[in-house]
Amino acid sequence: MEEAEQSGSAYRSVRRLGPYARPWRRYLILAMIATICAMAAGLTIPLMIQSILDGPIARGETTGLLWPVAGVALFGLAEAGFFYCRRKLLARPTTHIEARMRRDLYAHLQRLPVAFHDRWQSGQLLSRAVADLSTIRGFFAFVGIFLVVNSLTLIGGLVVLFTLDFWLGLTVLVSALPLIAISTVFERRYKVVARLAQDQDGDLATTVEESALGIRVLKAFGRGPHLAHRFLAQAKLLRGTELRKVRIQSLLWGAIVLLPEIGIAGQLLVGTSGIVDGTMTVGTLVAAVTVAAYLRWPTDSIGWLLAETNQTAAAADRYFEALDAPVTVADPPDPKAPVAPAAGLLRFENVHFRHAEGGAEILRGVDLEVRPGETVALVGATGSGKTTLTALVPRLADVTDGRITVDGVNIAEMRLADLRTLVSMAFEEPVLFSASVRENIALGSTDATDDQIWEALRIAQADKFVELLPWSLDTRIGEQGLSLSGGQRQRLALARAIVGKPEILVLDDPLSALDVHTEAEVERALREVLSGVTALVVAHRPSTVQLADRVAMLADGRIAAVGTHSELLAGNQAYRKLLSTSEEETEGVRA
Numbered sequence: 132m133e134e135a136e137q138s139g140s141a142y143r144s145v146r147r148l149g150p151y152a153r154p155w156r157r158y159l160i161l162a163m164i165a166t167i168c169a170m171a172a173g174l175t176i177p178l179m180i181q182s183i184l185d186g187p188i189a190r191g192e193t194t195g196l197l198w199p200v201a202g203v204a205l206f207g208l209a210e211a212g213f214f215y216c217r218r219k220l221l222a223r224p225t226t227h228i229e230a231r232m233r234r235d236l237y238a239h240l241q242r243l244p245v246a247f248h249d250r251w252q253s254g255q256l257l258s259r260a261v262a263d264l265s266t267i268r269g270f271f272a273f274v275g276i277f278l279v280v281n282s283l284t285l286i287g288g289l290v291v292l293f294t295l296d297f298w299l300g301l302t303v304l305v306s307a308l309p310l311i312a313i314s315t316v317f318e319r320r321y322k323v324v325a326r327l328a329q330d331q332d333g334d335l336a337t338t339v340e341e342s343a344l345g346i347r348v349l350k351a352f353g354r355g356p357h358l359a360h361r362f363l364a365q366a367k368l369l370r371g372t373e374l375r376k377v378r379i380q381s382l383l384w385g386a387i388v389l390l391p392e393i394g395i396a397g398q399l400l401v402g403t404s405g406i407v408d409g410t411m412t413v414g415t416l417v418a419a420v421t422v423a424a425y426l427r428w429p430t431d432s433i434g435w436l437l438a439e440t441n442q443t444a445a446a447a448d449r450y451f452e453a454l455d456a457p458v459t460v461a462d463p464p465d466p467k468a469p470v471a472p473a474a475g476l477l478r479f480e481n482v483h484f485r486h487a488e489g490g491a492e493i494l495r496g497v498d499l500e501v502r503p504g505e506t507v508a509l510v511g512a513t514g515s516g517k518t519t520l521t522a523l524v525p526r527l528a529d530v531t532d533g534r535i536t537v538d539g540v541n542i543a544e545m546r547l548a549d550l551r552t553l554v555s556m557a558f559e560e561p562v563l564f565s566a567s568v569r570e571n572i573a574l575g576s577t578d579a580t581d582d583q584i585w586e587a588l589r590i591a592q593a594d595k596f597v598e599l600l601p602w603s604l605d606t607r608i609g610e611q612g613l614s615l616s617g618g619q620r621q622r623l624a625l626a627r628a629i630v631g632k633p634e635i636l637v638l639d640d641p642l643s644a645l646d647v648h649t650e651a652e653v654e655r656a657l658r659e660v661l662s663g664v665t666a667l668v669v670a671h672r673p674s675t676v677q678l679a680d681r682v683a684m685l686a687d688g689r690i691a692a693v694g695t696h697s698e699l700l701a702g703n704q705a706y707r708k709l710l711s712t713s714e715e716e717t718e719g720v721r722a
């Protein structure tokens with residue numbers, strides 16, 4: 132029952148690949164016909180050998196040999212030609228199918244909410260986009276075609292054998308049946324181990340990726356050996372699983388070699404006694420042995436091809452697992468246009484948020500208004516939900532209750548593209564991509580001109596150092612911008628946030644983790660950036676707070692106090708305590 136379900140689910144998984152193959156079905160069918168013709172040509176050769184042996188050779192004449200021998204050469208040539216056609220016909224469809232699937236996966240990953248990426252390891256996504264898709268390409272290029280063609284060849288070959296001689300046919304069938312049964316059992320066991328190996332491969336990719344990205348941290352803390360140890364343990368686990376795969380395969384290969392040999396021995400026994408009795412010709416026996424030899428690959432391969440099909444099913448399952456993840460943050464069915472011209476009034480109304488169903492509520496009724504052109508600093512103890520609150524504004528996650536409005540329009544009722552033009556964000560960790568400065572800034576507005584980029588860089592106080600870079604805007608900044616200083620990276624991230632001239636800026640503590648000198652540079656940049664836009668800025672340090680018109684204090688999931696910095700300092704003990712703690716922490720870092 133369970134086994135039937137398993138093969139049913141493998142069939143369903145592979146069937147889901149259908150829509151990707153459909154546009155190329157003509158090529159795939161032609162390739163299959165070419166392969167069938169190749170096999171048919173191959174199967175004709177033994178029959179021609181039979182006619183040569185029983186005809187001219189048995190009669191001792193050489194004159195009648197020319198045409199049958201030329202025929203053998205011709206059929207051999209045809210077989211090779213058809214195989215060539217198969218390869219040519221399949222190259223385009225298979226690479227196109229792989230590229231389209233990869234494109235769909237990538238596009239879906241971009242649409243998926245941040246919560247999905249929090250849950251999924253990047254290595255697992257990487258192995259789906261690379262290894263699994265290459266398995267699927269292999270299925271279309273080879274496995275799927277040969278699964279059908281080899282089954283047909285097997286049937287065709289047995290028909291030929293039974294026509295040649297019933298007993299010779301039966302001998303081959305008797306040796307082939309257990310082989311097919313063994314292969315089927317093997318492929319089921321193999322599927323489980325294959326999926327395990329694919330998952331472990333994903334885990335290993337994650338470790339390699341993380342250790343490459345975090346190499347500075349690992350070196351600084353001397354944790355390289357620890358991670359190397361973890362990597363070795365994972366690699367050992369994967370090696371063990373690969374060895375299990377090999378063990379299962381070797382058992383099968385033993386059977387694959389042994390059983391057909393027994394079959395041929397049986398054929399020789401039946402054949403020679405037939406020849407001695409005069410009931411069989413030498414040509415028939417040679418033809419039957421040649422057909423049986425020709426059937427070895429189709430027989431042996433059935434199990435392997437089924438295992439590969441299962442591996443494809445596992446790869447398809449893993450691919451669709453990511454592709455089926457729901458896009459929970461999406462455009463509304465009937466979107467409202469933002470108010471034009473926008474004023475930039477941002478309002479949180481009784482906003483509640485929890486990360487997962489049944490999880491703790493992080494925000495429990497936040498009410499806050501940020502007036503047009505105003506800068507509000509958001510302060511609160513660590514873990515109080517400041518980052519969470521800011522992420523709700525560009526809808527990186529959706530509120531679980533309440534609403535957020537921009538100029539009176541609920542952001543959940545706007546098109547995401549409209550919202551993200553109105554609202555721009557810079558994060559605590561200024562992620563820069565391995566691309567030119569221009570491309571990194573233009574992420575904030577894809578159609579930005581060079582003049583607009585330079586203007587954004589000037590406001591963010593980054594123009595001077597960009598001018599000094601070897602190729603100015605065209606300078607490629609290394610992976611994550613690691614070749615730049617912390618302050619330079621922060622200022623580029625600020626330029627990116629403002630290049631599209633958003634009405635509302637959301638900044639998640641852009642001064643965190645900067646030294647005194649760099650902090651002053653970024654602070655100057657911030658002062659420029661914040662003038663003229665509505666801004667919500669997460670602040671850990673008094674220096675950032677001082678850039679704001681008002682301060683909102685988040686505590687217990689609500690806004691506990693709002694006022695100017697001096698009002699709160701004078702009248703709110705919790706605020707004084709919070710600031711003195713962060714002051715001490717900052718001093719501690721500087722010391």
Ligand SMILES: Nc1ncnc2c1ncn2[C@@H]1O[C@H](COP(=O)(O)OP(=O)(O)OP(=O)(O)O)[C@@H](O)[C@H]1O
Pocket residue numbers: 246249486487493511512513514515516517518519520
């Ligand atoms: N993806 C997540 N899934 C579940 N819980 C999360 C997730 N991200 C954050 N949290 C939890 O939500 C709470 C608020 O986190 P958040 O990062 O918003 O706090 P914060 O005020 O910005 O903290 P900090 O000042 O240290 O940056 C924390 O308890 C955190 O552990």
